Amino acid sequence: MTSIALAARTVLLTADARAKAAASRAMAAAWGAGAIDLAFDVAMPDAPARPSRPELLPPNRMPKRGRAGSPRSRFALLHAVAHIELNAIDLAWDIVGRFGGGLPRAFVDDWVRVADDEARHFLLIDDRLAELGGGYGDLGAHDGLWQASAATAHDLPARLAVVPQVLEARGLDVTPTMTARLRAAGDDRSADILEVIYRDEITHVAAGNRWFRWACDSNGSSPAETFRALVSTHFRGELKPPFNDLARLQAGLSPDFYRPLATDDAA
Numbered sequence: 581m582t583s584i585a586l587a588a589r590t591v592l593l594t595a596d597a598r599a600k601a602a603a604s605r606a607m608a609a610a611w612g613a614g615a616i617d618l619a620f621d622v623a624m625p626d627a628p629a630r631p632s633r634p635e636l637l638p639p640n641r642m643p644k645r646g647r648a649g650s651p652r653s654r655f656a657l658l659h660a661v662a663h664i665e666l667n668a669i670d671l672a673w674d675i676v677g678r679f680g681g682g683l684p685r686a687f688v689d690d691w692v693r694v695a696d697d698e699a700r701h702f703l704l705i706d707d708r709l710a711e712l713g714g715g716y717g718d719l720g721a722h723d724g725l726w727q728a729s730a731a732t733a734h735d736l737p738a739r740l741a742v743v744p745q746v747l748e749a750r751g752l753d754v755t756p757t758m759t760a761r762l763r764a765a766g767d768d769r770s771a772d773i774l775e776v777i778y779r780d781e782i783t784h785v786a787a788g789n790r791w792f793r794w795a796c797d798s799n800g801s802s803p804a805e806t807f808r809a810l811v812s813t814h815f816r817g818e819l820k821p822p823f824n825d826l827a828r829l830q831a832g833l834s835p836d837f838y839r840p841l842a843t844d845d846a847a
């Protein structure tokens with residue numbers, strides 16, 4: 581029987597984007613069916629395999645999105661979301677394979693479910709890009725997403741602070757506005773997809789928060805204080821308001837975690 585570590589490694593080392601998403605869904609189904617061993621017999625790669633397109637660019641060279649609501653700007657927005665979802669597949673499997681050894685089976689269950697969701701999200705968006713006449717890879721994409729993972733490869737609480745509770749929580753802040761813009765432009769199909777993603781992402785932040793609190797409980801540290809210390813050390817970006825406090829709270833992320841770290845609200 582295949583081990584869960586080999587399943588994770590296999591997805592991480594699949595380069596083609598749709599093939600990676602398909603592998604993620606297949607491995608998640610096999611795990612759910614009891615066809616994969618809870619064993620950690622291979623190491624995770626330092627970096628995942630990626631398709632030859634899109635070209636990965638520094639943030640200041642990202643393509644202009646064009647006039648708000650225009651077909652070009654909607655395509656660019658969905659392309660950026662597809663890129664985030666593809667990265668999220670790798671991030672979830674890396675958490676499973678790198679940190680799952682010695683943790684409760686429920687930890688693996690949670691992150692395999694996240695990996696399955698991210699693959700479903702990628703495919704929903706890529707299908708929508710096809711309806712709009714293109715596909716993932718057509719535009720340049722951000723090269724920074726894996727850095728958060730590499731910076732926290734040694735430390736589960738640090739990884740859970742930065743990836744689900746900073747980066748995915750940021751998605752909760754910005755997605756409602758993106759969805760409203762798509763609807764205002766008459767693109768209900770794209771808006772509906774973002775609503776599905778938004779609801780699922782609350783559960784991902786919640787899984788991050790739950791296991792973060794579990795890790796803090798097991799060594800007697802204060803969750804909010806530990807979160808702030810780890811984010812200050814390991815996260816290079818800014819925590820920018822406005823925050824979606826309600827959705828964050830639904831995920832267990834109370835304001836005392838992130839408010840003290842926030843950059844000044846310009847408003």
Ligand SMILES: [Fe+2]
Pocket residue numbers: 665668697698701777781
């Ligand atoms: Fe997602």
Ligand SMILES: [Fe+2]
Pocket residue numbers: 668694698748780781784
């Ligand atoms: Fe997610």
